[in-house]
Amino acid sequence: QQQVKQSPQSLIVQKGGISIINCAYENTAFDYFPWYQQFPGKGPALLIAIRPDVSEKKEGRFTISFNKSAKQFSLHIMDSQPGDSATYFCAVLPGFGGYNKLIFGAGTRLAVHP
Amino acid sequence: GAGVSQSPRYKVAKRGQDVALRCDPISGHVSLFWYQQALGQGPEFLTYFQNEAQLDKSGLPSDRFFAERPEGSVSTLKIQRTQQEDSAVYLCAIKDSSGANVLTFGAGSRLTVL
Numbered sequence: 001q002q003q004v005k006q007s008p009q010s011l012i013v014q015k016g017g018i019s020i021i022n023c024a025y026e027n028t029a030f031d032y033f034p035w036y037q038q039f040p041g042k043g044p045a046l047l048i049a050i051r052p053d054v055s056e057k058k059e060g061r062f063t064i065s066f067n068k069s070a071k072q073f074s075l076h077i078m079d080s081q082p083g084d085s086a087t088y089f090c091a092v093l094p095g096f097g098g099y100n101k102l103i104f105g106a107g108t109r110l111a112v113h114p
Numbered sequence: 115g116a117g118v119s120q121s122p123r124y125k126v127a128k129r130g131q132d133v134a135l136r137c138d139p140i141s142g143h144v145s146l147f148w149y150q151q152a153l154g155q156g157p158e159f160l161t162y163f164q165n166e167a168q169l170d171k172s173g174l175p176s177d178r179f180f181a182e183r184p185e186g187s188v189s190t191l192k193i194q195r196t197q198q199e200d201s202a203v204y205l206c207a208i209k210d211s212s213g214a215n216v217l218t219f220g221a222g223s224r225l226t227v228l
Contacts, residue, residue, distance in 0.1 A: 006156075032215050043118075043205050043219030044157065089156045093215060101147075101170065102217060104156030 003027055006090050006105030013112050019077040021108045023090035026071065032093035033066060034102070035075045039086050044104075047088070048075070080112045117141065118220035120206050126226045127196045135223040137189040137206030145209035147217065148181055148191050152202045157219075160204075163189060175200075196227045 005024045013019045023033075034049035050057045050064040050073065057064045063076040077084055090105040119138040127133050139146065144165055149157035150173075159173040165186035174181070178197075183189040193200055203222040210216035 004156075034215070041221065043207070043221050045219070046216050049215065091156075101159050101162065102157075104158070107154070107156050 003103050004090060004092055004105040006108060008108060009106070010109045011111070013080045013110065015080065015082060015112055015114050017080050017112075019075075019080045019084070019110055019112070021075045021088050021090070021110070022072065023074065023105050024070075024072045025092050027092075027094075028071065029094055030092040033064070033073050034091050034093070035062075035064065036089045036091060036104070037086050038089065038107075044089055077110075080110075082112045082114050085110055085112050117143070117210070117218045118206050118208055120204075120220040120223050122223055123221065124224050124226075126228065128228055129197060130195050132192065132194045133196055133225060135191045135193075135204050135225070137191070137220060139187060139208050142187060143208040144186075146183060146189050147207040147209075148189070149205040149207060149219075150175075150202045151205055151222065157205055160191070193225070196225075198227050201225055201227045 003026050007022050035047045036044035037047045038044040048059050048062045050066050052068050055066050061078045066073040087107045087109050089107050091102045117140050121136045146163040148160040150160050151157045161181045162170040163183045166183050178194045180192045203224045205219050205222045207217040207219045210218045
């Protein structure tokens with residue numbers, strides 16, 4: 001059963017535009033919601049993360065919006081740049097177990113055109 | 115990631131061959147994870163080590179997959195009698211010392227089974 005559904009699969013944005021990627025989860029026992037960025041040939045790297053006790057977190061051009069009641073969270077990239085072209089993964093972390101057994105979405109391939 | 119070195123970076127195996135993939139954390143880390151990333155998909159959890167103890171191997175797809183970390187540092191993922199469906203990138207990750215829930219991934223080992 002897919003616990004994290006990510007959309008869209010791919011996204012094309014013009015330089016300077018806003019990129020929006022969405023994730024929906026099915027289990028309310030998650031307590032940590034990170035976004036990872038992956039460039040070709042590299043491992044995923046943490047971009048930004050949020051806990052369910054806040055509805056929004058902003059770091060530079062990157063913002064997470066979190067809707068606990070709808071079990072959805074999204075990544076917004078403001079003023080998108082060609083260097084942002086990468087694959088983005090949302091993930092969730094169960095609030096039990098005591099270790100970082102992250103569950104990832106299928107990914108969104110973002111292309112920012114100059 | 116800077117904290118994890120993986121080798122080989124690329125491995126081509128004939129169906130039925132055994133392969134061994136190595137993960138070498140640069141500095142000592144208690145927690146070590148293996149993930150499998152199929153083409154166009156997000157990483158999926160395979161197994162977790164705390165020091166030399168393998169505390170969770172629930173994600174290993176079959177008994178052909180075996181992981182070890184005998185001295186609590188370097189870890190090896192072994193796949194016996196490889197099948198075409200084993201073709202994927204195998205990612206090693208460590209729990210980052212700077213943040214409670216941050217995983218730092220290596221660049222991965224890309225396995226292609228012909």
